[in-house]
Amino acid sequence: MLKCERCGGRVRRVHRTFVERFTYMGIYECRDCDTEKFYPRRYMYHFGPHCRCPYCGTFRVTRLKAPDKIDRVHTGFLNFLEKQFGGRLHHCRFCRMQFYDRRILTSEDITGTTQEGPEPTSPKDQADSDA
Numbered sequence: 202m203l204k205c206e207r208c209g210g211r212v213r214r215v216h217r218t219f220v221e222r223f224t225y226m227g228i229y230e231c232r233d234c235d236t237e238k239f240y241p242r243r244y245m246y247h248f249g250p251h252c253r254c255p256y257c258g259t260f261r262v263t264r265l266k267a268p269d270k271i272d273r274v275h276t277g278f279l280n281f282l283e284k285q286f287g288g289r290l291h292h293c294r295f296c297r298m299q300f301y302d303r304r305i306l307t308s309e310d311i312t313g314t315t316q317e318g319p320e321p322t323s324p325k326d327q328a329d330s331d332a
């Protein structure tokens with residue numbers, strides 16, 4: 202059962218707008234303090250200026266020079282598109298997953314800003330249950 206991060210109260214799922222349904226897996230609102238909690242959908246990891254793992258959302262990925270024969274390659278339409286449009290091969294050591302991404306690594310960004318927000322604390326808790 203989900204709890205409010207601010208007061209620990211019970212939360213309820215709120216109805217999403219048409220646009221929000223494509224952006225978030227779910228939006229929850231606290232009954233006590235009206236704090237809202239947004240759970241972004243996984244494909245939102247494909248937006249933003251920096252390369253990140255499409256599976257767990259971490260920015261701590263490495264670029265591969267050649268495909269790794271052991272770890273699996275992320276499958277999916279967006280990954281296919283990234284490859285078609287010149288995406289380079291990357292690797293997430295947390296998921297042991299290879300994927301294609303056209304964006305720069307956060308370590309390559311001279312501005313040093315990560316505007317996507319904090320990384321998810323427990324990626325495995327994010328289930329695509331509402332697909």
Ligand SMILES: [Zn+2]
Binds near residue numbers: 207209232234
């Ligand atoms: Zn609350």
Ligand SMILES: [Zn+2]
Binds near residue numbers: 254293
């Ligand atoms: Zn990952």
